[in-house]
Amino acid sequence: METRKIQQVGGGTYTVSLPKEWATAADIEPGAVVALHSHIDGTLVVQTDVGEAGVEPLTLSVVDVDSATLERTLWAAYAAGIDALELEFSDGVTEETHRRVERVTRNLTGVTVTDSSDDAVQVRSLLDVEEVSITQSVRQLQFAALSAHREATAALTAATLEAPSGQGDSTDRIAAMVDHYVQRGLDSLSVMDALGLTRPALFDRWVTARELARVVDHADRIATTADRLDDPVDAALAADVDDLADRSRDLVRESVGVVLEDAGDTAAARRCLDDRDELVADIRAFDRRLYETDAADYRLTHAVDALRRTTESAGTVAEVGLQSLLRERCSSASVAVGQAP
Incomplete structure (x- = not known):
């Protein structure tokens, strides 16, 4: 990294010299025109290609x-x-x-x-791109993912076996749109500015969207298990599955809130991680109990594993949220050395 001293010219214009090696590599000569792009995170970019040509396919x-x-x-x-x-x-x-x-x-x-x-x-x-909200898209993906998960669990634990309606097309469409605009934002600061997000915030939402897409995959696995069962799940076991599934969805919702909510705090993120550990332990204990229950269909373990993976996806989102909050606090210099955040 090189440093340059800011100079003042005339009535107030500020100038800074460019490293000669960089200028030579970029084919910049005296009199050349460059574009200056100020990003919302405080970055100032010097762009050498300022043409307005349309996007070639x-x-x-x-x-x-x-x-x-x-x-x-x-x-x-x-x-x-x-x-x-x-x-x-x-x-x-x-x-x-x-x-x-x-x-x-x-x-x-x-x-x-x-x-x-x-x-x-x-x-x-x-x-x-001005009409796109990555944050709102992630919220929509959360709603669709949890709806699919809820329907799949209901199909599994209902007294009569029914196939869930499915949310696959909706969630695939939203997840693909997030991928598309995250990639565009990484390639272009102007797109990033239009999205109204910094690179770290955009990455956090992308990871969250990917984990929500995995929640949909876990819901599909639960639905597949429900479709393959010969008989309805025993009522007592069904009640336990419903409880574990409800807790996993609540954890997904709370973890996504840590990433997306402006008022999120590290305490909420840590609670999510503690709840993740507790729920994973409960799911594993329930899975072990299935092997001791004569009334349990062995295929039910596939659905239980999907609940564990749903919980772990929620934990991944909570970890992203915690990292984001700590990063923000560090950048604002609000945490003293040696002080617990």
């Missing part, structure tokens, strides 16, 4: 046009933060190919087919 050749290949390609590009994509098809664009592309883009927030030719289809993300 990334061109990909697609050989296999089956639905799975198209879906993987489009979802991967979207999650990578790519706003414009042109798919070239060696065998040409048929009506069925066009429908398949449109079917996938309907599940990607803000993405639509913008152009089509005999051998290529172009898709773009048209959602204005």
Whole structure:
């Protein structure tokens, strides 16, 4: 790291010299124009490329046009933060190919087919970043994840076996949108500013969203277990499962609150971590008890394991929240050396 002294010129303009090695590497010569970008975290960036050219689409050749290949390609590009994509098809664009592309883009927030030719289809993300709230998206993902988890548990413990309605498409769409804009924010400070978040805050929300997506996976596993059971779960065991599941969802909700709430505190984060440890111990004790219960279907252990993993996901979010709070307190110099935060 190099340091430079700020100089004052004329009636108040401040100047600072640029390291010659950096200027040479960036092809900057006297008279060149650069852009200065002030980020909300206090960072000042010198940008050498100040052109206003539009976003050129990334061109990909697609050989296999089956639905799975198209879906993987489009979802991967979207999650990578790519706003414009042109798919070239060696065998040409048929009506069925066009429908398949449109079917996938309907599940990607803000993405639509913008152009089509005999051998290529172009898709773009048209959602204005100014309209995106990562924090609100994480809240929506939390609601959808916990709803899926609640429905799956109800299907498992109900007196009559019923299949849950499922929240998969909704949660996948929200999680992918978070991935998309987090990646864009990491690539562009202007996008980061539009999102209204610093890099650490954006990363915290991304980790939270990933853990909530895992909660959905755990809910799917519970639902699958419910579907495979031959008979309803014993009433006494069902009551215990319901209690453990309720506690795991409460813990997810409280942990996400630590990350997203402005009024979050380290005490709340630590309570979540203590509750995580206690609940994991209770789930493991219940799992051991299942082996001693003749009325228990051995497949029920898969659902119990999903509850443990749900609890651990909540703990991961709480740890992120605690780290964020400590980082904020450290940056504001509010914690004295040797003083417990």
